[in-house]
Amino acid sequence: MTTSSVPPSGRNGVGRSGVTTLLIVLCAFLALTTIAAAVVLALLTSSAQRPGSGPTPDPSASGTAGPDSRSVQGIDVDIASDLIFGPVTMTATDADGYTTLYAPIGNKGTDEAAEVYFDISTFDADGTLLDRTPSSQYILPEQTTMFTGILVSRISEVQRIRIEQTDVRREAPVITGDVEATEFAGNDDGVVQATLVSSLSAASPDAEVLIVGYLDDAVFGVCTDLLDIPAPGETFQARCTLEPVSASKLPKAITELPDDAEFTAAFVARIPGH
Structure with a gap:
């Protein structure tokens, strides 16, 4: 005949040692949950405070001049x-x-x-x-x-x-000098061509030349040309299509160059190492 006995603690089969183990597990779980919540909160807080981690409405500028x-x-x-x-x-x-x-x-x-x-x-x-x-x-x-x-x-x-x-x-600059325009010519498609002389301290391959068009002292067009600038004193040409711009209103396409338009040209130096 098979017999069974009921544990001394009662009919549920859980003794004192089982209750103790269960309490330890529960406490450990609550402790881990608390620690995890604290870690998440710390990460969120540090992310909000870390410079560059997200945009702010008014970041600090390095310039000493006022706005x-x-x-x-x-x-x-x-x-x-x-x-x-x-x-x-x-x-x-x-x-x-x-x-x-x-x-x-x-x-x-x-x-x-x-x-x-x-x-x-x-x-x-x-x-x-x-x-x-x-x-x-x-x-x-x-x-x-x-x-x-x-x-x-x-x-x-x-x-x-x-x-x-x-x-x-x-x-100290990596190069000195600039380019100087001796003549500008354009057509009705907004294309402008500049004849230039280099006063740079050295030839500059794969360089940018910026051309800016002015009308009544206001900029109306900007463009750049990528070219090889020769040795100092040599003549070369830059040619590009002006992108229309305006300070006061939405600019319209440049279909013709004004007769009284004036132009400037400048060498665009690259940041060293870039």
């Missing part, structure tokens, strides 16, 4: 930089949704080149950050070139643009 307020096509523009900015102009939005900002920028009163970095932030009517994109320039001593920045936000939502210098490094 310079202006507007482009009805949009407020704030600029914080040590460098000298001219009037801001803007293209129409292209088929890919990109809009380009341009502004003359100068590195004056120094014998050092400026390697300068910017953030371009866009905000809506409520001050909410829409997007932020970087831009960088290498500007030779005493040179004026063209700041270029790309906007990827829907321009119809943008109410304010902030251009802020985030870093600038000044050092």
Whole structure:
């Protein structure tokens, strides 16, 4: 005959040792849950506080000059930089949704080149950050070139643009001089050709030359040509199609060049190592 016995603790079959084990397991589970929650909270907090981990409405700029307020096509523009900015102009939005900002920028009163970095932030009517994109320039001593920045936000939502210098490094230039135009010619398709003479300290292969068109002192078109700049003193030509820009209204396609248009040309130096 088979017999069975009921454990002394009762009919559930769980003795004191079983209860103790169960309590230990429960306590360990609660402790691990608490630790995991604390780790997640710490990671979220550090991510919110870590510089560069996410956009903030008003990041700090490195420039010592105060903000310079202006507007482009009805949009407020704030600029914080040590460098000298001219009037801001803007293209129409292209088929890919990109809009380009341009502004003359100068590195004056120094014998050092400026390697300068910017953030371009866009905000809506409520001050909410829409997007932020970087831009960088290498500007030779005493040179004026063209700041270029790309906007990827829907321009119809943008109410304010902030251009802020985030870093600038000044050092002896890797090349000196510039290019000088002796003649400009154009056609009714917005194509402009410049005859240039180099005063650069060395030949520069695969270099960019910037051409800017002005009408009544306002920029109406910008373009660049990639070419080999010859040795100093030699003549060469740059040719490109002007991209229409405007400071006050949506620019229209350039179907003819105004008779009284004026043009400038400049060498675009690359950041060393880039």
